[in-house]
Amino acid sequence: MSVDYKSTVFLPRTDFPMRAGLPKREPEILARWEEIGLFKRLREESKGREKFILHDGPPYANGHLHMGHALNKVLKDIINRSQQMLGKDAHYVPGWDCHGLPIEWKIEEGYRERGQDKDEVPVLEFRRECREFAEKWVKIQTQEFKRLGVEGDWEEPYTTMNFAAEAQIVREIGKFLMNGGLYAGAKPVLWSVVEKTALADAEVEYHDHKSPTIWVRFPVVEGPDNLKGASVVIWTTTPWTIPGNRAVACGPEFDYIGVEVKAVGEKSRAKVGEKLLLAKELYAAFAEKCEITEHEVFWQGVGSELLGLRCDHPLASAGYDAGAPVLNGDFVTTEAGTGFVHIAPGHGADDFELGKANGLEIPQTVDADGSFFAHVPLFAGSVVYTSEGKEGDANGKVIGALMEAGSLIAKGSLRHSYPHSWRSKAPLIFRNTPQWFISMETNDLQKNAVKAIEDTTFVPASGRTRLLSMVENRPDWCVSRQRLWGVPLPIFVEKASGEPLRDAAVVERVAKAFEEEGGDAWFNSDPSRFLGNDYNAEDYEQITDVVEVWFDSGCTHSFVLEARPELQWPASLYLEGSDQHRGWFQSSLLESSGTRGRAPYDAVLTHGFLMDEKGHKMSKSLGNGIDPQDVMNESGADIIRLWVVASDYTADLRVGPKILRYQVDAYRRLRNTLRFMLGALEGFSEEERLPAEEMPELERWVLHRLNELDRQVRKGCEGYDFHDLYKSLHNFCAVDLSAFYFDIRKDTLYCDRPDSQQRRACRTVIDHAFNCLVTWLAPIICFTAEEAWLARGTGPEESVHLRLFPDVPAEWHDAALAEKWYAIREVRRVVTGAIELERAGKRLGSSLQAKPVVTIGRPELMEAVSTVDMADIAITSDLALVAGTPPEDAFTLEDVAGVGVKVEMAEGGKCERCWKILPEVGSFESAPGTCARCADAVQYYRAAAE
Template sequence: MTVDYRETVFLPKTDFPMRAGLAAREPEILAKWQQMDLFARQRESAVGREKFVLHDGPPYANGHLHMGHALNKVLKDVINRSQQMLGKDANYVPGWDCHGLPIEWKVEESYRERGADKDAVDKVEFRRECRAFAEKWIGIQTEEFQRLGVIGDWKRPYTTMAYEAEAQIVRELGKFLLNGGLYAGARPVLWSVVEKTALADAEVEYHEHKSTTVWVRFPLLKGPDRLKDASVVIWTTTPWTLPGNRAVAYGEDQDYLCLEVDAVGEKSRAQVDELLIVAAELAESFCEAAGIVERTVVWQGKGADLAGSLCAHPLRGEGYDFDVPLFAADFVTIDQGTGFVHIAPGHGTDDWHLGRAHGLEIPQTVDADGSFFEHVPLFAGTRVLTAEGKDGDANGAVIRALIEAGKLVHKGSLRHSYPHSWRSKAPLIFRNTPQWFISMQTNELREKALQAIDQTRFVPAGGQIRLRSMIEQRPDWCISRQRLWGVPLPLFVRKTTGEPLRDQAVVDRIAAAFEEEGGDAWFNSPPQRWLGNDHDPEDYEQIFDVVEVWFDSGSTHAFVLEARPELKWPASLYLEGSDQHRGWFHTSLLESAGTRGRAPYEAVLTHGFVLDEDGRKMSKSLGNVVSPHDIVGQDGADILRLWVVASDYSDDIRIGQHILKQLKDSYRRFRNTLRYLLGALEGYDKAEALPLEELPELERWVLHRLWELDKAVRRHVENFDFHAVYQDLHSFCAVDLSAFYFDVRKDSLYCDRPDALRRRACRTVLDLVFDHLTAWLAPILCFTTEEAWGHRGKTPESVHLRLFPDLPDAWCDETLAEKWAQIRQVRRAVTGALELERAEKRIGASLQARPKVWVESATAKTAVDSIDFAEVCIVSAIDVLEGDGPSNSFSLEEVPGVWVVSHLAEGEKCERCWKVLPEVGQVAEAPKTCRRCADAVAQLKAAE
């Protein structure tokens, strides 16, 4: 008679689905969090704890989220959730940058599309349109960030355009104004002709650009006696800057030659018998370019020999009748050109510094629209760049003038990396403009900032070197912009002296008004409102520039961290992409060091950029853009969150369909582990639990692994190394649990009687594994762990209201761990032999086997003999002998000293547990079962 024992086997049972369906389930979980106000509940539970404040670097409110946003915000969320579960109060306030050119540009585009004139619109009305644009995108991005599972104070985010923020920005500027750090100056800045404004370094990107190059004669008026009638030859990629030339630079220690031209090629502009001075190492390439086929060296010397020399401007007699001195400069190189650099103090940083050092005129030559001013001889009205950012006619006009003056030696072209606006993508120019600056020297700002860097923790550590080198080299901070949408630069300048008005009462009046009305008040109020009765408006000019947005974001610590009592100053952590060493990290440091003497952060963490699967930058033109919206809509946010931690985000990270497929496989491992735990724990009650001292060795080994993981996870969290958290937890699930512990203990779980100590011990440990694994995974797989926790029915009602469990040190057992490491090594050899038997069709399941194992190590033999090794190897019986195995035995190179010969197990197959044992069929009440299964069946019948 055949008996069906299937109903007597305790197979896992759970409603937790194998198929995740995250795209549909996650919004339901989000709705639950909103209904219970999870963020507020976390704050209530964290009252009195140590504060951990990750200050949000504000994204820009002008478009849908891209993969860089997803990486950044998910990483922040994983850190915040982890710190909260470590037992801290991780209060996260999201924020947005709202001012600046990108939004102003978009609003202007809408004007252009409908043929309207932006300049004809009231300034305040234009600013209101910009504010409305930012508000719209803040709403959209808020929903998109929350859909990623990012938890924070979404009801009270910060924005740089909030009235209280604009007021505080005024107060912060007032501090620099009052301490003398803020000053007016004219210097060359990177200028966008298209956008008609100066750009910060962080707003500049570099692309290949084709430039016209010229070699130009500067006739010597005064120099070494042997160089009478010679010309210094300069080389430049910007011919249009020559009207601004006021000097020539040379390398003091460089070798120079004076060449007498003996013969030239057919189209050469060089002249026979003329004398040309160039660097010795560049003479050959110069002659080849200029078509000089024969020459004689008539003088050679060092750059220092040219000290005190004077040249004539190449356009002398055409309005450029000043002398051009030669000066030594350490920025002169001999990589290309002639070894001489023409100096236009209004069109380059090095040029400006050299000009200032020698008291040169800093000429104003180019207007905001890229055209030469009317006072510029020969070139008034010509344009360097057009309004669309294309090459204008200035270069051509300068070159024609040089030809007519007989001063052009040669003309060519060069493709090289050139600064462009990251918005309009148009080339930029260096242009001398009157701007407002914060001095790096006044009040020792540079020294304070460098000292603050040394006191800050950087992850990775290389960020410290990068930021330090930038601060060491950076010029004064240009904080003014000639635009409308921003915090007004709240300054008055005395007309007679050009000095800014430094009056705390005026600053306070402006800040108070901005707090009530916003920065619009600056544009629609009379000057008397700000100046009060102490100053006559007739004596002052009101400045209508706006503050550059990097000062806005650099001041967020003042109107967020200091203004909100639930936060703290300085922040525990600033976290952004590595480009922010020159952006937010940089300006926040300078603002805070200048006003408070230290950095506004204790630690700085940087991540890389997101690339496609082939390591290329994403772009619409390449068609390789991966959208977080698409991933979330198809696979769910937890897949995206897993991608963040599965990657080494300290470097650039990649994403694409192949990578996503691998991630989904990893996700299934985690999900199936949780599902198995839920199924195996069906009906589990704490009364079933066994104390530590009653647990078998295998269960105590699992507890030791939990203890080890707890230490590792906490260490990784403190180091912000979530890539390591992912690796440790994935290995634990795949190797320790699925491939070993679950596999070994499924026989006991399925077939032991419910009150069997071994089964109770297993379920005791599985309950602990579930508790710990859901806690450790909660910051990463925030939706999946919430779903699993809900299926378990435990308290609290959300996994995100828990802390990482505290583990007793009694779980740590290094001696046991070493023993089981040996056992698992021997097991590997047995498992390998059984896999070969299955492949050869000699067995179907491992329970059909009775291997014979030889173990060389006496220690390993003792370890194996002390346990039920057949159960551990999932075979019906096993024989273990000490010594070497026979020549026909199976062995693994990576498991030396173990040999296996496979044999079939003796006896009959138990119809319930499938073990092959001689005892099967000896209990009449449960035919075709082993004694263990017969006992379990009898117990179940008795329970009925």
């Protein structure tokens, strides 16, 4: 009659549930962190440690968080938590960008919906609405960031609209004013007709746009006799810029030809007998477009031979008397067009620089509203783009005038990438307009910035090349905006001289006023408040432009890192998306290089953009976005955090329902590993602990793996390589522990008597592994690690996040042992493969029914397995080792040469307690139906019960 031995078997027990329930559990953990004051506790315990300061690039306070925010802030949090656990003081101050066009746009949308005229709203009322809008979203985003598990100084964040911040921004712009770097100038800048302001590069995005294309004759009036009377042919996609033309550019090294037209098609605008000049390799496409069927080459040469030609303006007959010299343009290409580029110095960066270098007039033709000024012949009042961003009549009128003047040789259309406002989505124009600039040459700003880039660490390293190329080639920095919601430019211009007033005392008075009242003081104060008694306010014009928001955010290092004693300058790390090479990374670099001679950061880390599962960029218009709030409500924030590290953030990252479901599965494997360890450690005490030297080889191999992982974790955290770190931890849990070590040692754990050396070693190793894993995983799955730590209930810390990474003994490292157990695992793979084949064929049930006969023809493998109990390792009741060449009918694996397995049935009875099949089963009257090991264990339990 069988006996119930259940009470003598150790069955793991834990309150750590299999089902995570993260959407409900995570807010409870957040509440606990608030209750124990986790952030303040971290600061207290970190006093005196080396500081690690990740300076937060400010997100914009104008809407709910999207997955891009989640990626960015979670990655920052993982880095901060890991640096904290490395033994540093990782004080994190979150911040927000609060000024600028997007907020103004939202407020103006409200006006439009209510039928209000924005221009009739008092300035201070408008600014108050903008401030309140930003304040509302700072509060909302704070809660959303907290829900992601992001730990930081949420009680004292920074904002660019804080009065002290606005005051410091004034002081920083004042430094450029005082050192001569800030100047007023008229340059072509990207201009939004809809928003009526200049835009920075970082505020521009590129979309497909259909543009008219025209080929235009520029008659040669000065030059060699054989070229007089010919026409230089240009091609452009912006006909409206022709009134601003002042030159033509060619490529000096390109091959050009002069052709005389001999025959044309019926609809051709080309004229038989006329002579045309253009690039040789582009002539065939041009002739096809213009229906030139026959021609004769009358001249050929290189572009340098054309320099010095002078052409008439194509609208000369209509009053445009400015000539057009042919100049050297190193930006000219032969990819499309004619090899000649018409130069309108007021409508392009390259055009402006070429015009400036050659003393050309820089005309102003288009007003802020996108219409031509009244002084422009023929086109006064014509509109390039309307206030709604729609194409106006300017292109059509210019094309019509060119046709009437006989200057148009062909026209068409082209769909191409074109700059648009990232806010209104309307197309932009290059427009010559008075602005305030910071010179890249004055005070060696560009040179200092390049040196600062060279002195900075970039992760990935390609970030250096990208930022360097942008800074080396960038024009002067336009820092003025014709808007209202921002930090006013603290500038007074002397009416008599047109020069800005450079007086540090005036700048400081402005800053002091802003500290008390914010930027509103600029608009509600008499100028004499700032000018003081030394100047007559009537002699000065007060500038009403505001500072561009990229200068705002570029100054954050000054009013955050330098102003807060708990932080430090420069920052250890700046971290943002790759678009910030032209945004915050660059504006911070230029501001700091211009005022302090170096970058405000020691290192820059860049992550990629978000893509959907098909590799398409996420956007609202495509409707392929993922709402992080939805993910947290369904699966929990730890799933998002796991996705962040499971992705290679140095490239573009994909995310979608399928990918997140995969992370849910990966999370489940990690959770089950922690749960198994918690159950296996139930009742574990220090008296049970064994030193490593008294452990079996298998346990010492696990300790070796912990030592290896400790090195990987520390290296990964120091180098911000969380992708490889996570893969190593996941594989350790899924492969080394769950599929190997736990699988083997379950029998020992459940069935050995509690005082057995092997069981004590097993539980000691699991305790070590748990303490390591729960801490290593804490920066990543911060909620789950906390839940597991609290479920374990050991240690003096109230939170796992108050711990440091454990000190893993160096003596645990044993390369020779690792090599041996690699060989053992290779043999085991062949054995388990053979058993699985038998089970699939229904010839075998449990692996404990098997007695594999393992033939090994490789001495090094035989030496490795002969010193261990391979039946235990293979989870069989018995196992035979045979040296020699494996039989042909043996099971083998291609990648494990020299090992063959034939599965026989184990002999004996089945132990009712451990289920092994052994000859000795049934030989023990004290424990009928058990094996020797189990009979001994039963006797132990009975004695303990008495």
